[in-house]
Amino acid sequence: MIIGKILLGFFGLGIVVFIHELGHFLAARAVGIDVEAFSIGWGSPILKKKIGKVEYRLGMFPLGGYCKFKGENEFEEAYKNNLNAVAPVPGTYMGVSPWRRIIACFAGPFFNLIFAALVFSVIWGIGFDVNTLENKIVLASNINPEERFPADEAKLQTGDRIIEIDGKPISYYHDIRENIAINAEKELSVKVERDGNIKSITVTPSMDKNTGEGKIGIYFWSDPIVKSVLRGSPADIAGIKAGDRILRANGEEIPYTVALIPIIQREPPIISIEYERNGTIQNAKLVMSYTGNNPDLGIIYESVQYQTPRLSPISALVRGSQEAWKTLTISVRSLALLFRGIDLTRAVSGPVRITYMVGEVATEGFGQSFGDGLRSMANFLSLISIAVCVMNLLPIPVVDGGMIVLWFIEGIRRKPIHPKAISVFQTIGIVFISGLMIFALFGDILFFVRR
Numbered sequence: 001m002i003i004g005k006i007l008l009g010f011f012g013l014g015i016v017v018f019i020h021e022l023g024h025f026l027a028a029r030a031v032g033i034d035v036e037a038f039s040i041g042w043g044s045p046i047l048k049k050k051i052g053k054v055e056y057r058l059g060m061f062p063l064g065g066y067c068k069f070k071g072e073n074e075f076e077e078a079y080k081n082n083l084n085a086v087a088p089v090p091g092t093y094m095g096v097s098p099w100r101r102i103i104a105c106f107a108g109p110f111f112n113l114i115f116a117a118l119v120f121s122v123i124w125g126i127g128f129d130v131n132t133l134e135n136k137i138v139l140a141s142n143i144n145p146e147e148r149f150p151a152d153e154a155k156l157q158t159g160d161r162i163i164e165i166d167g168k169p170i171s172y173y174h175d176i177r178e179n180i181a182i183n184a185e186k187e188l189s190v191k192v193e194r195d196g197n198i199k200s201i202t203v204t205p206s207m208d209k210n211t212g213e214g215k216i217g218i219y220f221w222s223d224p225i226v227k228s229v230l231r232g233s234p235a236d237i238a239g240i241k242a243g244d245r246i247l248r249a250n251g252e253e254i255p256y257t258v259a260l261i262p263i264i265q266r267e268p269p270i271i272s273i274e275y276e277r278n279g280t281i282q283n284a285k286l287v288m289s290y291t292g293n294n295p296d297l298g299i300i301y302e303s304v305q306y307q308t309p310r311l312s313p314i315s316a317l318v319r320g321s322q323e324a325w326k327t328l329t330i331s332v333r334s335l336a337l338l339f340r341g342i343d344l345t346r347a348v349s350g351p352v353r354i355t356y357m358v359g360e361v362a363t364e365g366f367g368q369s370f371g372d373g374l375r376s377m378a379n380f381l382s383l384i385s386i387a388v389c390v391m392n393l394l395p396i397p398v399v400d401g402g403m404i405v406l407w408f409i410e411g412i413r414r415k416p417i418h419p420k421a422i423s424v425f426q427t428i429g430i431v432f433i434s435g436l437m438i439f440a441l442f443g444d445i446l447f448f449v450r451r
Helices: 002-030 074-080 098-126 173-181 234-238 257-265 313-339 351-368 370-392 400-413 419-450
Strands: 035-051 054-069 129-132 137-139 161-165 188-194 197-203 218-220 226-229 245-249 270-277 280-287 299-301 304-307
Touching: 002 035, 002 054, 002 098, 002 370, 074 419, 098 313, 098 370, 098 400, 129 173, 161 173, 226 234, 234 270, 234 280, 245 257, 313 370, 400 419
Parallel strands: none
Antiparallel strands: 035 054, 129 304, 137 218, 161 188, 188 197, 226 299, 245 270, 270 280
């Protein structure tokens, strides 16, 4: 299973990298820069074929890739020979104007953004099923009475329906999570429906130091009605069936599914369940095992299901572009959280973790159906593609954003940048990126250890 996830992850990331490098490739050709090599993956090529002036390669290590411009390292030779500038040679990277170099650099991240917008558009065009929950909440303090949360300070109550956050209508629980997660430590105006009345409340989400997400201390409300039971699970062995309604567990009332959390956390060897089936109260004893990381009863509960409408091509393109832009702005805002005390080993993902996550999302989707697997993987790849766009546009040496800054300065000065300055700039970037990769790899190792 793990090997399958990794292989799917390699395939998915290969698509994102291909789109990025294709942007560089097409833009370079368009502005008069010759391309010497186009590679998917790093290291010695295991496959290569030269077509025209370009050698197409498949690298030994299937992470990342590159598009090698002709003469892109000429500044190094110029520096070694104590030259003040690189001699402009037609067809080379340094032989075109800095504005053309900027276009070639910008095209990679831009193609990632366009790719994400197109994928989102296709998803909205064909429509998709959504499994979610109602906009009814349970206070986390009901589950953990010893703790206080922003929801308690705001005087929210279990059973409230959140219908609006900062003027945005809320229909389902995932709407609540999305609006709260991106607004850590920001005061939010919330409207709730309580006992048939509408109340306005102000709440300020705290920031989760592990993820940077905003949290107010609420769970979803889900009626404890069994939708299905996992084969071989404690519930299955005890005879629990679809349609049963859980009433009590070890003598405690279960008005909503999350009320089971503290009971399971105590790790009792047997959980006595009282449930209703066809109007009759019955009992069952579930023999529990706590050897896994996430022990549960093996019960899947009823949820809200709906299908989004199939949009016309134009409407789908508009919606897909809006989704891509929204994701882009959230990604940019999230970068600021890296400097606000969050756990970087959890928040910063390296290539190993990303590859695994791509494969995991895909395999979970394929577990439902082939169509769900494709949609889940495409959606996640769109998010990764936008993340690649954002990270590559950061003004860091070596990455596209850093080079754009360098050539912009040259364009404004109307004078070539000294080869030594370029070399120092690149060296700083290599050291920084190498350090970041080592840190991310360390975080990836911790991620798998914690699983």
